[in-house]
Amino acid sequence: MSDQPAPRLEIRGLSKAFGGVRALSRADLTVLPGEIHGLLGKNGSGKSTLIKILSGFHAPDEGSLEIDGQPIALPIPLGKSEAHGLAFVHQNLGLLADASVLENLIAGDYDRLNPWAINWGAEAARAGRLFAEHHLALDPYDPVSTLSPVQRAQLAIVRAADRVQVHRAHGFGGVLVLDEPTPFLPIEDVRVLFATMRRLTATGVSIIFVSHDIDEVMEITDRATVLRDGEVIVSFDTATTDRAQIVASIVGRSMTTDRMIAPYVPSASPAIRIENLSGQIVRNVSFDVRPGEILGLTGLIGSGYDEIPYLLSGATCARQGLLHLPPVEHELTLMAPAGAVEAGIALIPADRQRAGLALELSLTENITLPLLGRSHNALLLNHRRLADITAGIMARFAVKADRPRQPASELSGGNQQKLVLGKWLQLGPRLVLLDEPTQGIDVGARREIYDRLVELCQSGTSVICATSEFEQLETIAHRVLVFDRGRIKAELLGDQVTKSAIAHACYQENRTYAPA
Amino acid sequence: MRQPNIAFQVERFGLVIVWIAVIALFGALKPDTFLTWSNFSTIFGSEAVLVIVTLGLVVPLTAGDFDLSIAQVLTFVSMLTAILSAKLGVPMLAIIPIVLAVGALIGAVNGALTLYFRVHSLIVTLGVGTFLHGITLWISDSQTIGGVARGLMQWTIIERFLGIPIAFYYAIGLAALLWYVLSYTAFGQQLLFTGRGREVGRLSGIAVGRVRLLSFVASGVMGAIAGLLYTGTTGSANPSSGTTLLLPAFAAAFLGATCINPGRFNPWGSVVAVYFLVTGINGLSVLGFRTFVQDLFYGGALVVAVMVSQLVSGRKERNL
Numbered sequence: 001m002s003d004q005p006a007p008r009l010e011i012r013g014l015s016k017a018f019g020g021v022r023a024l025s026r027a028d029l030t031v032l033p034g035e036i037h038g039l040l041g042k043n044g045s046g047k048s049t050l051i052k053i054l055s056g057f058h059a060p061d062e063g064s065l066e067i068d069g070q071p072i073a074l075p076i077p078l079g080k081s082e083a084h085g086l087a088f089v090h091q092n093l094g095l096l097a098d099a100s101v102l103e104n105l106i107a108g109d110y111d112r113l114n115p116w117a118i119n120w121g122a123e124a125a126r127a128g129r130l131f132a133e134h135h136l137a138l139d140p141y142d143p144v145s146t147l148s149p150v151q152r153a154q155l156a157i158v159r160a161a162d163r164v165q166v167h168r169a170h171g172f173g174g175v176l177v178l179d180e181p182t183p184f185l186p187i188e189d190v191r192v193l194f195a196t197m198r199r200l201t202a203t204g205v206s207i208i209f210v211s212h213d214i215d216e217v218m219e220i221t222d223r224a225t226v227l228r229d230g231e232v233i234v235s236f237d238t239a240t241t242d243r244a245q246i247v248a249s250i251v252g253r254s255m256t257t258d259r260m261i262a263p264y265v266p267s268a269s270p271a272i273r274i275e276n277l278s279g280q281i282v283r284n285v286s287f288d289v290r291p292g293e294i295l296g297l298t299g300l301i302g303s304g305y306d307e308i309p310y311l312l313s314g315a316t317c318a319r320q321g322l323l324h325l326p327p328v329e330h331e332l333t334l335m336a337p338a339g340a341v342e343a344g345i346a347l348i349p350a351d352r353q354r355a356g357l358a359l360e361l362s363l364t365e366n367i368t369l370p371l372l373g374r375s376h377n378a379l380l381l382n383h384r385r386l387a388d389i390t391a392g393i394m395a396r397f398a399v400k401a402d403r404p405r406q407p408a409s410e411l412s413g414g415n416q417q418k419l420v421l422g423k424w425l426q427l428g429p430r431l432v433l434l435d436e437p438t439q440g441i442d443v444g445a446r447r448e449i450y451d452r453l454v455e456l457c458q459s460g461t462s463v464i465c466a467t468s469e470f471e472q473l474e475t476i477a478h479r480v481l482v483f484d485r486g487r488i489k490a491e492l493l494g495d496q497v498t499k500s501a502i503a504h505a506c507y508q509e510n511r512t513y514a515p516a
Numbered sequence: 517m518r519q520p521n522i523a524f525q526v527e528r529f530g531l532v533i534v535w536i537a538v539i540a541l542f543g544a545l546k547p548d549t550f551l552t553w554s555n556f557s558t559i560f561g562s563e564a565v566l567v568i569v570t571l572g573l574v575v576p577l578t579a580g581d582f583d584l585s586i587a588q589v590l591t592f593v594s595m596l597t598a599i600l601s602a603k604l605g606v607p608m609l610a611i612i613p614i615v616l617a618v619g620a621l622i623g624a625v626n627g628a629l630t631l632y633f634r635v636h637s638l639i640v641t642l643g644v645g646t647f648l649h650g651i652t653l654w655i656s657d658s659q660t661i662g663g664v665a666r667g668l669m670q671w672t673i674i675e676r677f678l679g680i681p682i683a684f685y686y687a688i689g690l691a692a693l694l695w696y697v698l699s700y701t702a703f704g705q706q707l708l709f710t711g712r713g714r715e716v717g718r719l720s721g722i723a724v725g726r727v728r729l730l731s732f733v734a735s736g737v738m739g740a741i742a743g744l745l746y747t748g749t750t751g752s753a754n755p756s757s758g759t760t761l762l763l764p765a766f767a768a769a770f771l772g773a774t775c776i777n778p779g780r781f782n783p784w785g786s787v788v789a790v791y792f793l794v795t796g797i798n799g800l801s802v803l804g805f806r807t808f809v810q811d812l813f814y815g816g817a818l819v820v821a822v823m824v825s826q827l828v829s830g831r832k833e834r835n836l
Contacts, residue, residue: 313719315718337718338722338723341720342721349719354713354716355716355719356716357713357716358709358712358716359713360779361708365705365708366716369709369722372706373702378701379700380700381699381700381702383699
């Protein structure tokens with residue numbers, strides 16, 4: 001180890017807690033000059049907290065940072081990380097599609113430019129040289145909207161590299177942080193992106209490559225670090241480590257979670273069947289969900305599992321697919337939300353703030369919206385009765401609020417979610433679709449939501465729950481479908497539904513599992 | 517409903533209190549000209565048109581859209597009424613359904629352009645309004661047209677009830693109708709969700725496109741009613757009559773949203789706001805100020821109204 005060069009970036013003992021929950025606990029990370037360093041871990045393992053500390057978004061509770069031997073004061077003021085040679089490419093890439101390649105390239109680079117007269121000709125020439133150097137065939141004047149996804153990713157990465165270039169003069173070699181740049185790219189394009197990354201590191205830049213995908217990390221990185229529950233589990237040389245070891249350190253030996261549901265008892269009523277469903281990502285997926293069953297859908301980011309609740313409820317249009325809700329068959333390309341509500345389908349969306357509740361409006365207005373004109377006279381609303389209905393739901397779902405007239409924005413996340421649940425379950429749906437139902441919700445409210453879902457399945461309702469939280473599935477799912485790049489990769493049943501089995505299924509190599 | 521009650525009631529009736537204070541102030545300064553029943557009955561009657569235009573704006577505003585064309589619908593309908601009645605001799609009972617249908621059609625065009633091409637209603641209605649003004653100037657040859665059948669004036673300002681011209685009661689009747697629709701019908705709730713939580717509404721099965729289209733049609737019809745009454749008030753149609761009404765109506769709609777049902781565009785708040793604004797202007801002109809106070813007052817009121825409502829809601833970023 002004595003021949004190791006001085007590290008490019010060195011993090012020591014970095015910790016951060018949010019309201020008593022440790023997101024990052026005494027984490028160490030060393031990145032060498034010119035290396036590609038993988039950062040692996042499940043959702044909530046602390047990866048994004050670590051990156052947000054580097055970008056100055058979070059202030060750490062303790063810990064130190066050195067870049068090229070120079071100690072950097074933490075927290076880094078927001079927007080100042082670039083001066084230390086740090087640049088970030090997030091999953092959304094931060095490109096404006098309507099603007100030209102050149103406009104995107106110089107966006108934010110205003111220190112270098114004459115603020116009173118941008119010399120577009122000189123900038124275009126400079127961009128041309130930059131693209132030639134990185135082997136990119138891009139015309140500076142093309143709008144970004146005409147670029148392919150991989151070209152956009154390349155542009156974002158080259159822009160980040162260009163930005164840190166000038167700070168080399170101050171002794172900072174440059175570290176690019178690529179936060180999940182690949183999940184929406186086909187495998188061929190991932191290779192193209194990797195070539196760009198390799199050419200960059202050849203110039204001495206270091207790259208931190210954040211990913212869920214073990215195969216990609218094994219292919220491109222020199223070394224990698226695994227985080228789990230806020231702690232650094234291991235840092236290793238990728239070439240000398242095998243896949244099984246990596247998976248084991250990501251997944252960990254988790255304690256079993258209490259299952260809240262009884263084993264599934266087959267029911268005499270016919271199952272709800274989804275046939276040949278295709279959306280933006282999912283392709284030709286078929287599965288069924290039986291009465292009284294909680295079916296979990298999961299996968300890594302970009303695998304498409306989280307599209308399914310929206311496709312089945314008509315919230316987004318399916319490219320093809322049939323929903324057989326006995327005795328009726330629904331063509332999903334024609335499904336609209338009104339029709340879905342009519343058919344007894346309820347959607348609890350992940351985005352509570354925008355799609356779940358109208359925050360400015362009152363609890364009563366939010367809860368009783370689907371009743372109006374249905375079980376309630378549409379031409380003479382009885383506000384007292386509507387308030388009584390609301391109070392009843394608030395009591396049944398243990399929503400902690402002062403009064404039904406209160407705006408929904410005043411409630412905590414957990415109470416908001418219980419409200420949304422109450423809004424839809426009062427209709428007595430046959431199929432309940434949930435997307436990340438406990439996101440941003442405290443433990444107590446989470447437990448109450450699980451209780452409601454278990455009650456629901458006991459009453460014979462079918463529940464489909466899309467989530468990235470494996471523990472949640474272990475707690476409440478009878479059966480789990482694991483998705484990979486738009487297809488079902490594995491099905492776990494009964495006793496197989498454990499956190500670690502789900503994680504193993506998600507990270508397993510076999511990419512071409514035949515659909516169930 | 518149990519909340520810091522006094523503060524809440526003060527917020528609800530704040531504008532009413534300010535209005536009364538303004539009346540008291542001008543009354544004390546000019547008791548014999550300002551504080552007379554004839555002055556007030558004139559105000560109530562002549563500003564009924566502004567009340568109706570404001571109510572017409574409240575509907576699309578609730579659904580999250582702007583209708584900048586409403587004042588030009590008023591002008592166009594006013595001119596159409598005058599031409600049909602004075603030049604072509606069409607009986608008034610035939611004219612009324614025709615111009616209401618024209619208003620509805622213009623609203624439908626606004627809605628269709630906004631929805632089909634997904635252009636912001638601000639731009640669509642600005643264009644449609646200006647286009648209508650062009651048509652108005654064209655068909656009238658830029659002249660004021662008089663000689664409208666007397667029946668229309670009879671049933672607008674000549675007929676009085678309790679000393680106030682009957683047009684005032686039309687405006688109050690429309691406010692009551694709108695209050696009922698917004699507060700006591702499912703459609704009112706659908707309008708509200710379309711404006712304040714469009715995605716929530718859509719996922720709950722509201723046909724948000726249809727709701728928005730209907731809101732434009734409603735504002736077109738109300739613009740047409742205002743146009744009829746405008747012609748009835750003066751007995752003639754002036755090709756630039758409505759142009760000066762657009763900003764006062766917006767000022768009143770936003771100011772109205774700070775009272776009675778604070779935080780929401782609401783009909784009774786709009787009525788109070790219109791009469792508060794015109795009382796202030798009337799009082800100032802009685803004191804001898806000239807016409808520039810109108811613009812000071814209306815423009816200032818619009819800015820103050822949106823400032824107040826943002827302060828009340830804690831200065832959250834919002835798209836109207």
